Amino acid sequence: MKLYDYLPSGNGYKVRLLLSWLGEDYEYQEINIHKGETHSPEFLAFNPSGQIPVLDIGDGRHLAESNAILFYLALGTDYLPTDAFAQGEVLRWMFFEQYKHEPAIAVARFIKIYAPERKKELPPLMKKGYIALDIMEAHLATRDYFVSDSLSIADISLYGYTHVADAGGFDMKPYKAIKKWMRRVKARPNYIKITTIPT
Amino acid sequence: MKLYDYLPSGNGYKVRLLLSWLGEDYEYQEINIHKGETHSPEFLAFNPSGQIPVLDIGDGRHLAESNAILFYLALGTDYLPTDAFAQGEVLRWMFFEQYKHEPAIAVARFIKIYAPERKKELPPLMKKGYIALDIMEAHLATRDYFVSDSLSIADISLYGYTHVADAGGFDMKPYKAIKKWMRRVKARPNYIKITTIPT
Structure with a gap:
């Protein structure tokens, strides 16, 4: 997996914190939101909303929206109840x-x-x-x-x-x-x- | 089930539309957002955010947030993919x-x-x-x-x-x-x- 993120972001941090608790390895790529890097054509192809975090789930498919990423990662783990x-x-x-x-x-x-x-x-x-x-x-x-x-x-x-x-x-x-x-x-x-x- | 809702609301409509497609029967209670009815003590007990829609799932437990209600109702149906x-x-x-x-x-x-x-x-x-x-x-x-x-x-x-x-x-x-x-x-x-x- 590869996480596109900006360190001071609380939205990115949510994903990093869950990944730490899950013990998941991942690549990290810094996207500087102050240098317009969330609005490059390459980044907009991953997330047209122009926002980090975005997760490459490992096979080239990308998921945007911090809470959607949390849900995807937490499925089947103790971090999401089954009921x-x-x-x-x-x-x-x-x-x-x-x-x-x-x-x-x-x-x-x-x-x-x-x-x-x-x-x-x-x-x-x-x-x-x-x-x-x-x-x-x-x-x-x-x-x-x-x-x-x-x-x-x-x-x-x-x-x-x-x-x-x-x-x-x-x-x-x-x-x-x-x-x-x-x-x-x-x-x-x-x-x-x-x-x-x-x- | 009982839906607390206001008819012109798009957020409430999302839930009504899914319920119609699921063929689910439910009670409907109008909450007039213009008369402060979303901020009565009774309503705030269901949803402290003071917003419709709220769904009583049938056993006295209440769920707020239109998209969370959609997810809850769609689980196990064709309206939510399993992957x-x-x-x-x-x-x-x-x-x-x-x-x-x-x-x-x-x-x-x-x-x-x-x-x-x-x-x-x-x-x-x-x-x-x-x-x-x-x-x-x-x-x-x-x-x-x-x-x-x-x-x-x-x-x-x-x-x-x-x-x-x-x-x-x-x-x-x-x-x-x-x-x-x-x-x-x-x-x-x-x-x-x-x-x-x-x-």
């Missing part, structure tokens, strides 16, 4: 992540780090991001993981940008259940940091 | 739909119909929506359906708001492959219109 309703719930949280969470929290982090000239976009993003965090906090108040009793790709998906939300300006102090959950995720063997490629 | 990579691809298009397509095309339609005072938000939404339509058009130029040779929940997901994109102000004339695909979807037995509950 139909539980699979639906895993997807429910992953769609929540891409609709309510990432567009606010990841974009705020991007603006803070790379695009300070766009800072007037921040107030509605902060408001939206705190709503997402509140929903996560309430859910985790009575649970260790998002779905069922063990860590699934729903947790990996939401962890990706939540654990760096402070870099987007979010005050995580009130989010006690989220912080306990993040410590739980981080304590697992073979955990890697966001800018790390497993070796 | 792992094909399932990944179905999800890839459904995540594309919720990230690149719905936030532009559905929101433009909402503003045009219900919130004309927000019309200054339209130009970036139109730009983003046309990018999504261009990606769909290029993909469909050589295929009848989004994944594999038959209709899947990826098609249902993307059809939901694409077939009413004109109500959002999108000029669909140049999108010849999308229009052929829409006619293909519409021609199937037991097709229902967006504001219809199957009987």
Whole structure:
């Protein structure tokens, strides 16, 4: 397998973290999103949306969308429950992540780090991001993981940008259940940091 | 099963359309999004995101997020391929739909119909929506359906708001492959219109 990715990306990190936990070997190719490399004709042939990560599954077929890659890799492993309703719930949280969470929290982090000239976009993003965090906090108040009793790709998906939300300006102090959950995720063997490629 | 939904919603329609094709009976409960009914304490207990559709799967458990509901209902049916990579691809298009397509095309339609005072938000939404339509058009130029040779929940997901994109102000004339695909979807037995509950 070969992963096209950009190290600071939370979307790419989700895939790297699962690959580390699965113990999968893969090639890594850096695609610099700041140098237009996601919009080269070669890259657009893999993913016309012009976004990393993209996974070459090993036979020349490519899969885009971080959460779709997580699902593909997790099928048949402990990271995806087998029960139909539980699979639906895993997807429910992953769609929540891409609709309510990432567009606010990841974009705020991007603006803070790379695009300070766009800072007037921040107030509605902060408001939206705190709503997402509140929903996560309430859910985790009575649970260790998002779905069922063990860590699934729903947790990996939401962890990706939540654990760096402070870099987007979010005050995580009130989010006690989220912080306990993040410590739980981080304590697992073979955990890697966001800018790390497993070796 | 019981579906909490609002008839003009494309997200709810996706679920109604699949249920019609599956021949499933279900109760229907209207939740009027304009009267704050998605933010009542009762509704928020089913989905803290405050959005329809929500499906009571029949035993009191509730599933939110239109595409997660589609996946849950399609498991084990002809609307979801069994091959792992094909399932990944179905999800890839459904995540594309919720990230690149719905936030532009559905929101433009909402503003045009219900919130004309927000019309200054339209130009970036139109730009983003046309990018999504261009990606769909290029993909469909050589295929009848989004994944594999038959209709899947990826098609249902993307059809939901694409077939009413004109109500959002999108000029669909140049999108010849999308229009052929829409006619293909519409021609199937037991097709229902967006504001219809199957009987």
